[in-house]
Amino acid sequence: MNDNMPRSNLQISSDYRFQWEEAQQCFVLLYPEGMIQLSSTAGEILQRCQQKIVISDLLKSLQKSFPDADELVADVLEFIHDAEQQGWLNRESQEV
Amino acid sequence: MSDAIILASDQKKTLPLWLLAELTYSCPLQCAYCSNPIQYADARANELTTAQWKQVFRDARKLGAVQLGLSGGEPLVRSDLEELIADARSLGFYTNLITSAVGGDEARLASLREAGLDHIQISFQGSDKKLNDYFAGTPSFQHKITMAKAAKKLGFPMVLNFVLHRQNIHQVADMLRLAEEIGADFVELANSQYYGWALKNRTALLPSRQQLIDAEAATNHFRQQHRGKLQVIFVVPDYYEDRPKACCNGWGTTFLTVTPDGTALPCQSAHELPGFEFPNVKEKPLDWIWQKSPLFNDFRSTDWMQEPCKSCPDKEKDLGGCRCQAYLITGDKFATDPVCSLSPQHHKIVEVVEQAQETLPQHQSQPLIFRNPKNAKQFR
Numbered sequence: 001m002n003d004n005m006p007r008s009n010l011q012i013s014s015d016y017r018f019q020w021e022e023a024q025q026c027f028v029l030l031y032p033e034g035m036i037q038l039s040s041t042a043g044e045i046l047q048r049c050q051q052k053i054v055i056s057d058l059l060k061s062l063q064k065s066f067p068d069a070d071e072l073v074a075d076v077l078e079f080i081h082d083a084e085q086q087g088w089l090n091r092e093s094q095e096v
Numbered sequence: 097m098s099d100a101i102i103l104a105s106d107q108k109k110t111l112p113l114w115l116l117a118e119l120t121y122s123c124p125l126q127c128a129y130c131s132n133p134i135q136y137a138d139a140r141a142n143e144l145t146t147a148q149w150k151q152v153f154r155d156a157r158k159l160g161a162v163q164l165g166l167s168g169g170e171p172l173v174r175s176d177l178e179e180l181i182a183d184a185r186s187l188g189f190y191t192n193l194i195t196s197a198v199g200g201d202e203a204r205l206a207s208l209r210e211a212g213l214d215h216i217q218i219s220f221q222g223s224d225k226k227l228n229d230y231f232a233g234t235p236s237f238q239h240k241i242t243m244a245k246a247a248k249k250l251g252f253p254m255v256l257n258f259v260l261h262r263q264n265i266h267q268v269a270d271m272l273r274l275a276e277e278i279g280a281d282f283v284e285l286a287n288s289q290y291y292g293w294a295l296k297n298r299t300a301l302l303p304s305r306q307q308l309i310d311a312e313a314a315t316n317h318f319r320q321q322h323r324g325k326l327q328v329i330f331v332v333p334d335y336y337e338d339r340p341k342a343c344c345n346g347w348g349t350t351f352l353t354v355t356p357d358g359t360a361l362p363c364q365s366a367h368e369l370p371g372f373e374f375p376n377v378k379e380k381p382l383d384w385i386w387q388k389s390p391l392f393n394d395f396r397s398t399d400w401m402q403e404p405c406k407s408c409p410d411k412e413k414d415l416g417g418c419r420c421q422a423y424l425i426t427g428d429k430f431a432t433d434p435v436c437s438l439s440p441q442h443h444k445i446v447e448v449v450e451q452a453q454e455t456l457p458q459h460q461s462q463p464l465i466f467r468n469p470k471n472a473k474q475f476r
Contacts, residue, residue, distance in 0.1 A: 015253065017190060023111055023158075023159065024160060028162070030162065030214075031190075032190075032192060032214070033163060033165075033217075034163070035162060035163060035190075
């Protein structure tokens with residue numbers, strides 16, 4: 001893991017719209033003529049990335065909500081990596 | 097419309113995730129492959145009102161619709177388009193405008209953006225003025241370019257759509273260059289499929305095998321050179337496949353089309369099928385139409401199938417293929433889609449395809465029947 005990683009900002013890309021879908025009972029990402037249905041875990045993470053959030057704060061918030069989750073940090077970082085690859089999340093490094 | 101919708105495979109319920117609102121059949125273009133019905137003359141008087149469309153949006157949203165395609169005809173013809181977009185957006189729809197861009201200007205685009213439009217798809221009929229304007233049936237090439245550039249300037253994500261056929265498919269490389277120059281995010285190179293107007297013009301439109309091979313090669317060459325920057329989708333005519341595609345991602349599973357007069361259909365072409373009473377949103381509640389109407393239910397399962405579909409291991413995958421294609425080619429809406437090489441009537445497709453391999457000039461000499469009110473009246 002890059003040492004700067006916890007201080008980077010994350011935010012959902014403006015190419016996607018994130019919203020709750022009552023009929024599907026899940027969060028989704030909408031984009032031109034398409035939709036990605038999110039698992040509840042992915043929904044919990046992305047829900048916290050609607051505004052810019054520092055990764056360390058994101059991890060704290062998730063740990064607070066899910067204190068019993070094993071391997072939470074590793075799983076979340078893996079998801080963030082995938083979501084960036086997919087273009088769902090944008091990262092902005094903070095000057096320290 | 098794009099087939100590129102991404103759906104999770106573990107869809108628990110059947111939801112009309114995609115609502116296609118065909119706001120009007122009026123259109124300044126005359127495309128000879130138009131998916132609108134042949135008999136569309138005099139449709140203007142029966143169009144749904146603004147309030148009726150808003151009711152459709154509300155009811156569809158309750159059923160789970162989330163992507164909204166605003167189409168036609170030419171949706172810009174509707175002067176209430178901004179009001180409809182704003183309403184749909186406030187309900188949580190992702191709004192996609194499917195337009196030729198003809199009949200609009202830059203100020204109109206800005207007001208659509210203001211109203212909350214999410215995405216715009218602009219169709220071109222060729223990569224240059226000559227062919228575009230000939231197939232559109234109206235001088236529009238330069239205007240389309242101006243509008244597409246303006247759409248990007250306003251920040252819209254933008255798809256450019258080219259319907260391919262025998263007489264423009266050689267332009268694929270130029271079409272892709274044009275899309276790149278304009279700054280499109282996505283290009284659909286969609287071969288015409290043969291229903292409605294396109295079926296009437298099939299001999300003049302169906303490309304040869306070699307034309308398809310060359311066009312796909314040009315597409316792949318472009319993809320390699322521009323990896324990742326501009327996404328391109330290439331759709332082959334069904335006639336050149338040997339296994340059919342599931343109709344609309346599965347009949348009555350994902351797509352709900354409402355036509356200008358309020359008729360609700362599982363697929364844009366379903367009005368061509370005989371023996372159905374087509375439900376209308378002016379008379380029946382949308383939840384009844386989606387969940388209970390015979391039209392939406394009759395092809396939902398695999399119970400309706402005949403052989404060879406009935407015992408086919410792929411029946412859950414392709415669901416017997418396109419019902420409209422089956423009916424239009426075989427005269428039986430319950431038949432296997434004749435595109436399938438296992439269909440006992442597959443030879444009917446093979447014959448048409450073989451005919452398309454003949455030299456170009458002979459076919460080009462067959463005049464196109466353009467989609468316009470005068471020609472529509474002939475078919476009444």
